[in-house]
Amino acid sequence: MVCSLCRQLWSLLLLIVTFIPLSAHADDAETIWLAASQRMLAERVAKAWVLQGLSIKETEPAKQLEAAVTQFDSQLVLLQTLGDAEVQENYSLLNQVWNDFRLYFKGIPRVETGKDFADNNEELVYLTQKGGELLQQKSKVPAAKLVGLAEEIAAISQRMAKLYLLQSWGVKQPYLAKDLAKARRDIKQLVGKLKVAPENTQSTRSQLELVETQWLFFDQAVEALGAKRNDRALITNVATTSERIFQVASDLAKQYQRLAKK
Numbered sequence: 001m002v003c004s005l006c007r008q009l010w011s012l013l014l015l016i017v018t019f020i021p022l023s024a025h026a027d028d029a030e031t032i033w034l035a036a037s038q039r040m041l042a043e044r045v046a047k048a049w050v051l052q053g054l055s056i057k058e059t060e061p062a063k064q065l066e067a068a069v070t071q072f073d074s075q076l077v078l079l080q081t082l083g084d085a086e087v088q089e090n091y092s093l094l095n096q097v098w099n100d101f102r103l104y105f106k107g108i109p110r111v112e113t114g115k116d117f118a119d120n121n122e123e124l125v126y127l128t129q130k131g132g133e134l135l136q137q138k139s140k141v142p143a144a145k146l147v148g149l150a151e152e153i154a155a156i157s158q159r160m161a162k163l164y165l166l167q168s169w170g171v172k173q174p175y176l177a178k179d180l181a182k183a184r185r186d187i188k189q190l191v192g193k194l195k196v197a198p199e200n201t202q203s204t205r206s207q208l209e210l211v212e213t214q215w216l217f218f219d220q221a222v223e224a225l226g227a228k229r230n231d232r233a234l235i236t237n238v239a240t241t242s243e244r245i246f247q248v249a250s251d252l253a254k255q256y257q258r259l260a261k262k
Helices: 002-018 024-053 061-079 085-106 111-138 142-169 174-195 202-227 232-260
Strands: none
Touching: 024 061, 024 085, 024 111, 024 142, 024 232, 061 085, 085 111, 111 142, 142 174, 142 202, 142 232, 174 202, 202 232
């Protein structure tokens, strides 16, 4: 009863905040953040699910999963009202895929279903990423696009952890290692793009330095786990360091949102 009430209040609050009248630039930034964070959530729910399957409790994956599912539900309602027909068609399809995918969360994580879980999650991720790209392409506000890039770093932090944890769990899919290597390259490229953005302030530059520092810790954790994939201490280290880079990247995205409102 309490959880149901909390979810309803969260949905109402998100609706109120999103529809507060803002400048055109702020609307652009809010829309891009909403779409980019939906991709992050698609990765985050999977990471939290696999952590439960691995019985890693240090980052409280059960609570993370519940919060991420609730946020995904609420944001998807809003995203289906945004953009042109192409954007709305994408989010309508995402809604169908999500309704099927979230059925996994009604049961207990089992490695026997890990392969199907991973494949279906990739479809979910693809649609969230496509929606974000469509909305970014239509934006003419540079600072708003920076919001999307920063939030993408947050998404990839969750993706890298998910891909590695799936392998640690025993899921055998050839694309997992390949996509992990690509994700590591993507973060470096994204940070590079953000560092040269003329819209940067001293505050965003400082936050970018923090992103780079946390990325080093996270990358080292992933590298160490690669040599000993089933080591529980190393798995926990990947889980915790992914949270730190996720947080600093999310904070950077918020800074770019504030810039877009000026």
